[in-house]
Amino acid sequence: VYFFWVQRDTKSFEWFQDLLKAIEEEDEARMDMACQGSSQSLNRRGESMIEIHTYLTGNLSYAQMTHVHMNVGEVDPITGLRSPTNFGRPNLDLIFRAVAHEHPATDVGVFFCGPHKMGSTIEGAAKKWSSEGQDGTKFYYNKENF
Numbered sequence: 001v002y003f004f005w006v007q008r009d010t011k012s013f014e015w016f017q018d019l020l021k022a023i024e025e026e027d028e029a030r031m032d033m034a035c036q037g038s039s040q041s042l043n044r045r046g047e048s049m050i051e052i053h054t055y056l057t058g059n060l061s062y063a064q065m066t067h068v069h070m071n072v073g074e075v076d077p078i079t080g081l082r083s084p085t086n087f088g089r090p091n092l093d094l095i096f097r098a099v100a101h102e103h104p105a106t107d108v109g110v111f112f113c114g115p116h117k118m119g120s121t122i123e124g125a126a127k128k129w130s131s132e133g134q135d136g137t138k139f140y141y142n143k144e145n146f
Helices: 010-014 017-035 062-070 092-102 116-129
Strands: 002-007 051-056 085-087 107-113 138-144
Touching: 002 010, 002 092, 010 051, 017 051, 092 116, 092 138, 107 116, 116 138
Parallel strands: 002 051, 051 085, 107 138
Antiparallel strands: none
């Protein structure tokens, strides 16, 4: 699972922060078990089942920038996750190209919830990077509105 979370402000990252931390911890525990040779592994040995990518598109205040700079470590100072926060908008071409390269001949579900304009952009990237044929990666765009 590739999970991309794009937010304009740092406060919005709190919505799923505890859930994502729990998922990261569970995934790490599962990878540890797999490396120890446990037959309970659902995936290849030591391979992560989830990659979390967070993006902050808004500006940080001076105090926030200082906090980030002073607290770089094992966990991200903005989200508290092991995965670092990226600044700016995600490069969709780079992301879709990488997923297509990593998963040839695969159907990939793209699930989106957010502003209409961003959804249209993601849907366009999903169509652009879908390829036909036996070895092609096909992206299926899905959106949720509430």
